[in-house]
Amino acid sequence: MRKTSINLLERPETGQILALSLLLMAALLPLTPFLKGQVVGFLLLLFGVRIAALKWSAALPAPWLRLLLTLAGIANCLHAYQSLTGQYGGTALLATMLVLKLLELNSKRDLRLVAILIGFLTVVQFLFDQSLPLVLYLGAVVLGALTLLVDLNGQPQAPRLRSALRVTTRLALQALPLTLVLFVLFPRLSSPIWTLGIDSDQGLTGMSDSMEPGQIIELVLNTELAFRVRFDAPPPKADQLYWRGLVLWETDGRRWTPGRFPTQSTASARLQTSSDPIDYEILLEPTKQKWLFALDMPINKPDKSILTPDFRLLARQPITSAKRYRVTSALSYRTEETDPRLRELALRLPDNITPRMRTLVSNWQIQTAGDWELVQRGLAFFNREEFRYTLLPPRLGANPADEFLFETRSGYCEHYAGSFALLMRIGGVPSRVVLGYLGGEVNRIGGYHMVLQSNAHAWVEVLIDGRGWVRVDPTAAVDPARVDHRSASRVLGTGNSVRFDLDPAGPIAGLVKQMRLLADTIDATWQSWVLDFSAADQLALLDRLGLGPFGEYGLAALMVLTVSLTLALILLTLMRERTSLDPLETQYARFCQRLAQAGLPRLHNEGPNAFGRRVCVARPDLALAVGQFLAIYVPARFGPYQSHTSAAQLARQLRRFRPRRRPSVPSHRLGAATPAKRSRSKSSGR
Amino acid sequence: MTKRRAERFARRWLRGLLRRVPCGRDGIARVGAREIYILPTRTGFLFGTVLMVMLLGSLNYQNNLGLLFTFFLASVGVVAMHHAWFNLLGILVQVRGGPPVFAGETASYEVTLRNSRRHPRHDLRVGAEREFARPVSVPADDQLAVSFGLPARQRGLQRLEELRVETRHPMHLFRAWCHVATDAETLVFPHPARHAPAPEYAAGNPQRLHPSHKKGTEDYMGSRSYRRGDSPRHIDWKAFARERGLVVKEYGSERGREVWIDWSQLGVPDPEIRLGILTRQVLDASDAKVRFGLRLPGVVEGLAQGAAHTQRCLTRLALFEHAQDVNQPPRAT
Structure with missing residues (x-):
């Protein structure tokens, strides 16, 4: 049987319950876009x-109704996600249970439980989103939860x-500082121990593994970041700056x-000769694909x-x-030189080669x-010829x-x-694409360098005897006069693509661009120092320390x-405090001290009463003031009364108490004249 | 019974192991670093468990932000532990026994907590056994008196062997406590018997000592403040209505009579019951405003009258054949 009467000290206050509810709401707010409508509605x-x-x-549901609500919440999550363990189902369940707990806050312990679990909830959210603003926001929420914990333990005081x-x-x-140390030095796992329903089918934009007319255009319209490059x-x-990603060998004509x-052929990629090596570091955004990008070659x-x-x-791994x-x-x-098998692969033609294409090429062959x-x-x-570069080409059959x-x-790359x-x-x-x-x-x-999705490009490599594979960019061959800037600006808006030199002039646009670059810099720093910090970085750090x-x-x-x-x-900073x-x-x-200045020093063995x-x-002439002072001081110092007010009273008394020295009275003689009395009154004082 | 004895023994043995804050010569104990104990509370264990889950999850999914938050919360926990410890460190504790009580009542102890730091100290609870005062915070550079009560079970000097000062500051994750050795004592008078036979009057003619009904007709002698056991008839209600507190009118007719309250006059074999009866007799005699004396084996309190005399007699009864310092007069309380 549950104890019905809860210790008065442990009973939460309305303000604390309200604060907790608001905090939980704030903690759940960033999750709403990821949760289904029915779950959000229930919450x-x-x-x-x-x-x-x-x-x-009276609006607080009775225990049986709470049980019913709990069951309804579980059913709701199950209905929405078909599972209670996956990333989405689990999060929905956690959120539902936490909010349900708000209806049952009998003691401060319940409040503490929810406040602690708010911390858990924030960490779960990082599976969904890891942006800097979210971190700052959730940091504030966690601080709020901690403040509530402190307040739950405190006594009601004025401020x-x-x-x-x-x-x-x-x-x-x-x-x-402790957090920082732990973050940098706590050993990480280099690969997961278990994988449990962390869904990874979030739609990511990026390059696909094939090329079809009309595909890259989607990327060109996309101003998201593909990767960042830092050159040494x-x-x-x-x-x-040709960033090589995929090589396409086969075509069906479309x-x-x-x-x-x-892909894992025994032949290794080797260059016969190479010069101008360049070192760089790439920070690649997630693609869910395996390919990595690198400069040719x-x-x-x-x-x-x-x-x-x-x-x-x-x-x-992807x-x-x-x-x-x-x-x-x-x-x-x-x-x-490539081996004959590959050479053959690079010459294979689809079935839909038309006679006029063959005629065109054979004409060239005669001339060359x-x-x-x-x-x-x-x-x-x-x-x-009249080839035009445009981002709005006519549809092809x-x-x-x-x-x-x-x-x-007319077309693009x-x-x-x-x-x-x-x-x-x-x-x-x-040839290959x-x-x-x-x-x-x-x-x-x-x-x-920031390489955006809109920097996506396609080019050709041809195999020339004695020279190996040579890069050829037919798009670059188009006469610049026939590049359709209008279509680009129509499709892209302004200031989106470097390729078309559409950067607008003007102070405001320049400022906007600067802001964008600054934001990206912050984001990049965030990426590389926080999100991307890994076991490898730790080992590199150890190496640098000689460990x-x-x-x-x-x-x-x-x-x-x-x-x-x-x-x-x-601890040192704590202890250094002045007592x-x-x-x-x-x-x-x-x-x-005042009396000593007036010529009446207190003897070291003299109690306040005797003095x-x-x-x-x-x-x-001083008797009244001294008596008043001691009347407050003695009971406050030796009696069981609170001193806060007494000390203030004493200070007020002292403000008026400015005894002057009276040279006519030899005070030291008087002081020496009453030793017996002194010792007796001292003992009574203590 | 044996189980309880074993338990008591174990507790005493444990207490011997524990370090206690010694009391200084001036009666003030200063809590030192090595006398503070600290353990997580249930909330603390819960906090730790949640952190562990967060840590494992974040490590597994290589989620650096999760780790960052986990580490932050863990660091806050560790720092909070030090704060709990620090909240007790250096606090000055002075314990005094409260006014005398009768056995069966609650003996109060008054604790003065002095904070000589520039920061306030929060959530301090003082107490012993299971009785604790409400938590208080002591502002910076200040002191505060708190009192708590312990049941007074036996007559005699009830000595508070050790006082516990506890804190769960700042977040209720850890409980830090220390045991302060004290010599605070509260005098516990014997529990007065409900009824007592009238003692023998010195004149030799026994007379009923119960508050006389004739009193009202006697001469009015003066007023004094209300004491336990005074008849409500004699309370000066007019004075009470004028908010002068409870005042009792005294009448002079009882004066001049003398009575001896004597241990040997009672036939009850059990000494404690005897003491209870004697206590009642002392109280009755005191109420009746007669001069009375107390005779105990080996102790005689001569004929006298007044509050101080009553106190003295009750103290004799409280300390009669008491384990410690029987013949010593009790401390002024």
């Missing part, structure tokens, strides 16, 4: 009941919120796909990744959270001597390459790269040491 209903019950306690906040602030400030040395020129290219691979023979970098890696690329290079000249001839074709080359003649690669294959030059990004926006504030060989034990030892040191520092005299003693000391009597005898 709102419960909150409504809670708030109403603050005013009319209540302020005194609780003061305590919390002190706690939080002292906890911060001065960055290369903008026209060298779609380009990687084909059956053996990567010559080493990051940890836990593969470098395929066609120079793609592949991670072992990238579900931001990934940081270092690569070295050679800007000038010459690839090795070698493969490379044929490539030049093809580029010249795109340049001389069943045979897009033919229609593009001979009829519409996909159209150019796809059709150019086909033309080269018709002409007997092995490369998907990736071109260029990048320089962020001078952060000192890095590398000890590995994770070194880390643990360092953590324990640093935590102890930090705690010792905190002061009793307020009464302070006043009494002043009283004695007072002696002063009264010596200086009857």
Whole structure:
């Protein structure tokens, strides 16, 4: 049987219940976009009941009704998510149960439980979103919960919120260095122990693994960040920033796909010659794909990744959270000759090659001597003929390459790269399409390049005897005069793409751009220092401290040491505090000092009563003031009364008490004349 | 019974192990660093469990923000532990026994807590056994008196061996406490018997000593403040209505009579019951305003009258054959 009467001290106050309810609401607010409407509705209903019950306690549901509501809440979550354990179902259940608990707050312990679980709720939210504003917001919520915990333990005092906040602030400030130490040094897992229903089908935009007309345009319209790059040395020129992602070998005449290219072939990617190596670090946004991007041509691979023979970098696991890696690329290079099988793959043609395409290429072949000249001839074709670059091309039918080359003649990189690669294959030059990004926006504030999704690009590589695979960008061959800026600005709006040099002039637009760059810098710092901090970074730190060989034990030892040191520092700051005299003693000391100045020093073994009597005898003119002072001091000091008011009273008395020295009376003689009396009254005083 | 004895023994043994805050010469105990004990409360254990779950989850999903918040909360917990400890450190405690009480009543103890820091100390509870005063906070540079009561079970000097000072500041996650050795005593008079035979009058003619009904007709002698056991008839209600407190009118006719309250006159074998009867007799005699004396084996309190004399006699009864310092006069309380 539950105890019906709860200790008066443990009964929560209405204000505290209200504060807790509001805090829980605030903690749940950022979750609402991720929860289904029916769950949010149920939570709102419960909150409504809670708030109403603050005013009319009859609105508080009876125990049987609470049980019913609990069952309804579970059923609601089950109905919405079909499961109670996954990321969404579990979170919904946690939220429902916490809000239900608000209807049953009998003692302060219940409030404490909910306040502590608010902390848990904030951590769960980071599975959904990890942005800096959310962290600041939830940080405030957690501080609120801590303040409530402090207040629950305190006594009702006048500036209540302020005194609780003061305590919390002190706690939080002292906890911060400790947090930092733990965060940096606490050993991490390098791979999960278990995976439990953390859904990963959030729609992520980004490159797909094939190329079809009209696909890249979605990316071009997308101004989200693809990755950031920080170069160790001065960055290369903008026209060298070809970020290689995927290589497409096969086409059915409409779609380009990687084909059956053996990704883990025995042949390793090797460059015959390479120069101008450049080191850089890439912070890749999650893509849910395995490919990593690198400048043409990567010559080493990051940890836990593969470098395929066609120079793609592949991670072992799909990238579900931001990934940081270092690569070295050679800007000038010459690839090795490919083996015949691949050469054949790079020449395979789809069925929908039209006669006029063949005629076009055979005309070129008559005019040219070698493969490379044929490539030049093809580029010249795109340049001389009426090809237009536009982001709003007309729709293409069943045979897009033919229609593009001979009829519409307007399109963007996909159209150019796809059709150019086909033309080269018709002409007997092995070719493949490369998907990736071109260029990048320089962020001078952060000192890095931002490569956006709108930087997506497609280009071609052709295999030339004696030169290996050579990069050719047919899109760049289009006469700049025929680039349709209007379509770009129509599609993209202003200031969205660097490719079109659409950056508007003007102070406000410039300021906006600066703000955007600053925001991205903060975001990048956040990414790399907080979100992306990993076991590898810890080991790097250990290495720098010369503790590398000890590995994770070194880390643990360092953590324990640093935590102890930090705690010792905190304790020192606590202990350093000045301890002061009793307020009464302070006043009494002043009283004695004043009398000493007037020529009546207190003897060291003299109690206040004895001293007072002696002063009264010596200086009857002071008797009244001295008597008044002692009448307050003696009972306050030796009696069981509170001193707060007494000390203030004494201070008031002393303000008026300015005894002057009276030279005519030799006070020291009087002082020496009453030893017997003195000792007796002292004992009575104590 | 044996179980209880074993329990008491175990408790005493444990108490011997525990460090206590010694009381200084001036009767003030200063709580030192090594005398403070600290353990998590139930809330603290819950907090720790939730943190553990958060830690495991965040580690597993490699969620750095989750870790960051977990570490922050854990750090707050650790700092809170130190604050709980620090909240007791250096506090000055002085314990005094309260006024004498009769056995069966509640003996009160008064504790003065002095804070000599620039920061207030919060949530301090003082008490012993299971009786605790309401939690108080002591403002910076100040002192505060709190009192709590313990049941007075036996007559004699009830000595508070140790006082417990506790705190759950700042967040109720940890309970820090210390045991303060005290010598605070409260005098406990024997529990007065409900009825008592009238003692022998010195003149030799026994007379009823119960408050006489004739009193009202006697000469009015004066007024004094109300004492336990006074008849409501003699309360000066007019004075009470004038808010002068409870005042009793005294009448002089009882004066001049003398009575001896004598241990040997009673035939009850049990000494405690005897003492109870004697106590009642003393109270009755005091109420009746007669001169009375007290004779106990080995102790004689001569004929006298007045509050001080009553107190003296009651003290004799309280300390009669008491384990400690029987012949010593009790401390002025």
